Amino acid sequence: xxxxxxxxxxxxxxxxxxxxxxxxxxxxxxxxxxxxxxxxxxxxxxxxxxxxxxxxxxxxxxxxxxxxxxxxxxxxxxxxxxxxxxxxxxxxxxxxxxxxxxxxxxxxxxxxxxxxxxxxxxxxxxxxxxxxxxxxxxxxxxxxxxxxxxxxxxxxxxxxxxxxxxxxxxxxxxxxxxxxxxxxxxxxxxxxxxxxxxxxxxxxxxxxxxxxxxxxxxxxxxxxxxxxxxxxxxxxxxxxxxxxxxxxxxxxxxxxxxxxxxxxxxxxxxxxxxxxxxxxxxxxxxxxxxxxxxxxxxxxxxxxxxxxxxxxxxxxxxxxxxxxxxxxxxxxxxxxxxxxxxxxxxxxxxxxxxxxxxxxxxxxxxxxxxxxxxxxxxxxxxxxxxxxxxxxxxxxxxxxxxxxxxxxxxxxxxxxxxxxxxxxxxxxxxxxxxxxxxxxxxxxxxxxxxxxxxxxxxxxxxxxxxxxxxxxxxxxxxxxxxxxxxxxxxxxxxxxxxxxxxxxxxxxxxxxxxxxxxxxxxxxxxxxxxxxxxxxxxx
Amino acid sequence: xxxxxxxxxxxxxxxxxxxxxxxxxxxxxxxxxxxxxxxxxxxxxxxxxxxxxxxxxxxxxxxxxxxxxxxxxxxxxxxxxxxxxxxxxxxxxxxxxxxxxxxxxxxxxxxxxxxxxxxxxxxxxxxxxxxxxxxxxxxxxxxxxxxxxxxxxxxxxxxxxxxxxxxxxxxxxxxxxxxxxxxxxxxxxxxxxxxxxxxxxxxxxxxxxxxxxxxxxxxxxxxxxxxxxxxxxxxxxxxxxxxxxxxxxxxxxxxxxxxxxxxxxxxxxxxxxxxxxxxxxxxxxxxxxxxxxxxxxxxxxxxxxxxxxxxxxxxx
Numbered sequence: 001x002x003x004x005x006x007x008x009x010x011x012x013x014x015x016x017x018x019x020x021x022x023x024x025x026x027x028x029x030x031x032x033x034x035x036x037x038x039x040x041x042x043x044x045x046x047x048x049x050x051x052x053x054x055x056x057x058x059x060x061x062x063x064x065x066x067x068x069x070x071x072x073x074x075x076x077x078x079x080x081x082x083x084x085x086x087x088x089x090x091x092x093x094x095x096x097x098x099x100x101x102x103x104x105x106x107x108x109x110x111x112x113x114x115x116x117x118x119x120x121x122x123x124x125x126x127x128x129x130x131x132x133x134x135x136x137x138x139x140x141x142x143x144x145x146x147x148x149x150x151x152x153x154x155x156x157x158x159x160x161x162x163x164x165x166x167x168x169x170x171x172x173x174x175x176x177x178x179x180x181x182x183x184x185x186x187x188x189x190x191x192x193x194x195x196x197x198x199x200x201x202x203x204x205x206x207x208x209x210x211x212x213x214x215x216x217x218x219x220x221x222x223x224x225x226x227x228x229x230x231x232x233x234x235x236x237x238x239x240x241x242x243x244x245x246x247x248x249x250x251x252x253x254x255x256x257x258x259x260x261x262x263x264x265x266x267x268x269x270x271x272x273x274x275x276x277x278x279x280x281x282x283x284x285x286x287x288x289x290x291x292x293x294x295x296x297x298x299x300x301x302x303x304x305x306x307x308x309x310x311x312x313x314x315x316x317x318x319x320x321x322x323x324x325x326x327x328x329x330x331x332x333x334x335x336x337x338x339x340x341x342x343x344x345x346x347x348x349x350x351x352x353x354x355x356x357x358x359x360x361x362x363x364x365x366x367x368x369x370x371x372x373x374x375x376x377x378x379x380x381x382x383x384x385x386x387x388x389x390x391x392x393x394x395x396x397x398x399x400x401x402x403x404x405x406x407x408x409x410x411x412x413x414x415x416x417x418x419x420x421x422x423x424x425x426x427x428x429x430x431x432x433x434x435x436x437x438x439x440x441x442x443x444x445x446x447x448x449x450x451x452x453x454x455x456x457x458x459x460x461x462x463x464x465x466x467x468x469x470x471x472x473x474x475x476x477x478x479x480x481x482x483x484x485x486x487x488x489x490x491x492x493x494x495x496x497x498x499x500x501x502x503x504x505x506x507x508x509x510x511x512x513x514x515x516x517x518x519x520x521x522x523x524x525x526x527x528x529x530x531x532x533x534x535x536x537x538x539x
Numbered sequence: 540x541x542x543x544x545x546x547x548x549x550x551x552x553x554x555x556x557x558x559x560x561x562x563x564x565x566x567x568x569x570x571x572x573x574x575x576x577x578x579x580x581x582x583x584x585x586x587x588x589x590x591x592x593x594x595x596x597x598x599x600x601x602x603x604x605x606x607x608x609x610x611x612x613x614x615x616x617x618x619x620x621x622x623x624x625x626x627x628x629x630x631x632x633x634x635x636x637x638x639x640x641x642x643x644x645x646x647x648x649x650x651x652x653x654x655x656x657x658x659x660x661x662x663x664x665x666x667x668x669x670x671x672x673x674x675x676x677x678x679x680x681x682x683x684x685x686x687x688x689x690x691x692x693x694x695x696x697x698x699x700x701x702x703x704x705x706x707x708x709x710x711x712x713x714x715x716x717x718x719x720x721x722x723x724x725x726x727x728x729x730x731x732x733x734x735x736x737x738x739x740x741x742x743x744x745x746x747x748x749x750x751x752x753x754x755x756x757x758x759x760x761x762x763x764x765x766x767x768x769x770x771x772x773x774x775x776x777x778x779x780x781x782x783x784x785x786x787x788x789x790x791x792x793x794x795x796x797x798x799x800x801x802x803x804x805x806x807x808x809x810x811x812x813x814x815x816x817x818x819x820x821x822x823x824x825x826x827x828x829x830x831x832x833x834x835x836x837x838x839x840x841x842x843x844x845x846x847x848x849x850x851x852x853x854x855x
Contacts, residue, residue, distance in 0.1 A: 257816075258815045258816055261813055261814060261815055261816065261817075262812065262813055262814075262815050264735075264741075266741075267741075311740055311741065314740055314741045314742040315741050317742070318741055318742065318745055323788055324815065348815065349815070349816060352814070352815045352816045352819075353816065353819045353821075355785065356816065356818050356819045356822060357819060357821060357822055357827065359818075360818055360822035360827065360828060361822065361827065361828050364784065367784070367785075368780065368783045368784050369783075371783045371784070371785055372783040375782075375783070387776075387779065387780070387783070388780060388783060389713075389716045389720075389776065389777070389780045390713070391713050394713075439821070442821070442826075442827075442832065443821055445826070445832075446821060446824055446826035446827060448843075449826050449835065449843035449846075450824065450826070450843070452837055452842075452843040452844060453843040453844060453846065453849055456843070456844040505854075508853075509853045512852075512853055513853070516820075516823065516824045518820075519820030519821075519823050519824070520820045520821050520823075520824060520827075521820070522819070522820040523819045523820040523821040526819070
């Protein structure tokens with residue numbers, strides 16, 4: 001993990017879990033696997049706090065524990081990885097996706113699970129039903145079965161998965177029993193056969209609305225105790241959000257929108273159908289989807305797209321001929337077997353991202369030079385000037401700027417064994433993968449900058465924010481107790497107009513910074529997927 | 540009979556008559572006469588006299604000395620060029636001839652020196668002389684801007700020296716290139732739009748959105764925005780820049796020899812395309828475009844909390 005990643009993870013942990021967890025988390029990130037004693041010693045926190053922070057981190061899957069290096073008997077070691085913590089940045093996107101796919105119920109289920117890390121199905125269903133009931137009108141409440149069905153749907157499409165049982169993976173070998181040695185690698189959730197099986201759960205009831213009345217509270221508390229002690233048949237089965245599945249979904253969406261931009265709507269629908277058909281049959285690291293025959297695609301097209309069969313064939317041929325190579329032809333049986341080239345599509349999208357960054361940062365002529373070098377691989381300076389049709393002086397200037405920003409590299413080819421500059425060829429070239437990694441680090445730094453700026457802005461106006469909060473509280477209590485309009489306006493006027501303006505501006509700023517973080521996260525996602533796809537294909 | 544003979548014999552002794560005779564022979568054989576021909580015509584002429592006459596004619600600039608595979612050739616120079624060289628001496632004539640031989644590629648002064656074996660100072664004087672007489676001109680080469688090549692005054696410089704259609708007076712005409720760029724792009728884009736709106740089957744749509752390089756060339760010629768004549772290769776270089784801009788894509792198809800615009804049995808087709816993605820998220824933030832991105836860290840002079848670019852962007 002790089003310094004930028006660690007900085008970003010620190011900021012995210014601080015925002016979501018507080019300072020103590022941040023301290024422990026960043027310490028783990030920097031120092032690798034450590035046991036409890038070392039952590040306590042090096043962070044200088046009390047045993048209690050460290051234990052609780054580790055619990056929080058484990059609950060959210062950010063920290064893994066395994067038996068120590070010296071063998072099964074030594075104290076357990078904890079290690080933490082950047083990836084899981086960086087996912088926190090993407091939570092809004094996950095929740096939004098769940099909302100578009102499964103409605104409000106799905107959205108709340110995913111939100112609860114993201115906030116809690118691991119939860120049982122019954123617990124989730126109850127909480128979500130309560131929350132939904134909260135927002136409904138008086139007298140109506142949410143049935144548990146509806147929430148359960150939404151939950152099951154999420155599990156069926158693999159968006160949620162069971163947490164791997166740590167006891168099964170790291171069993172200390174009982175003396176004398178030829179048990180399997182403790183595995184060094186924590187088991188992945190997929191290694192369990194029941195990963196996506198919804199447990200049989202006895203949970204009947206409806207969501208409870210929270211009552212504000214005092215007398216209702218004691219009753220409610222008592223009731224809650226009783227409810228919690230009921231067993232619902234799914235003890236010990238904890239669920240977590242399957243991030244990989246969401247990532248596959250995002251990747252598919254990116255490919256579909258790229259096809260829609262490049263070609264037209266119908267082509268993107270065809271690609272969407274193809275991707276949907278291969279959702280559960282393709283492994284996450286696959287280079288391309290399983291081949292689908294044109295007949296199958298024709299049958300699975302959505303009913304609204306009434307295109308005749310020959311037209312579908314034409315569209316498929318056009319997709320195959322496109323230089324972007326989103327779709328490839330894998331055979332002739334069944335009317336033509338087609339695959340979606342996932343890795344190539346990701347590489348193209350990453351390349352388009354790089355080009356767009358160069359274009360926005362340095363201008364369209366520099367972008368022309370950049371694309372030229374991407375296409376032609378190695379070029380001399382004179383050739384760059386000729387191909388790009390840019391005057392020599394300007395081309396030289398732009399090339400040197402790109403070189404200083406490390407977006408373009410120089411390759412020396414000597415004519416003589418001593419690298420005499422006058423007798424060496426200097427060729428300019430662009431390497432896509434290292435440049436993508438570099439941009440990825442820049443993205444991390446950008447997000448960290450945005451978060452820091454947001455915290456700074458809130459800190460600056462802390463006094464103002466506190467004042468406005470106090471006034472809101474007063475207003476709310478006055479309204480609840482039925483005050484007259486004059487009292488309300490009197491309280492509202494306690495905030496002066498310029499202060500209100502400042503508050504509005506502050507709100508605007510914070511929203512802008514927030515949305516910017518999400519936008520940069522989209523870039524991060526593309527670049528990360530691309531880098532990971534190359535790692536799996538070459539490694 | 541005898542008179543003719545006497546005349547002829549009388550001619551032989553007069554050098555001027557010999558020269559005239561040689562000139563007449565040259566007129567008879569415009570492509571040049573060899574020594575052999577003169578000998579056949581004037582069999583009684585001594586070689587010495589013959590040589591003297593030929594030398595006189597050469598020095599007067601009325602004869603051209605050429606060499607071919609069988610020996611030396613003498614050719615009559617046309618009167619126009621003879622008048623030009625009046626008053627020039629041998630060295631100038633030599634230099635002039637060397638420059639003439641270089642054709643429209645021109646020749647560098649150092650190369651003139653090698654070919655004529657004259658010292659540098661002489662060469663420079665002669666060149667200045669010839670230039671003032673408007674017989675030769677100096678053309679600055681576009682490849683090396685300090686180099687000057689010399690060629691005859693009325694010759695058009697070759698493309699490799701001037702850089703072709705894109706250079707006017709050694710200056711790269713970037714505006715001209717830009718204008719051409721945009722025009723080509725508009726043409727291709729409108730063709731693609733028309734194809735898309737025609738709502739035919741997708742294959743037909745795509746094929747009709749293609750334009751061959753020949754069509755684009757014709758369109759640009761008809762537009763008449765170019766003072767210089769542009770060849771199809773020029774248009775193809777412009778279209779290549781559009782490909783590098785990411786606005787156009789190209790395919791090559793096999794075409795029958797003889798169809799208009801085909802080169803070596805292939806045709807290049809171009810069509811306008813849309814961008815694959817929208818501008819990426821990173822560049823929507825000030826950090827993505829920040830010139831001092833590397834120097835920025837918390838607690839430094841340049842930091843996110845004090846960033847002026849962010850302040851401006853937030854208030855936008």
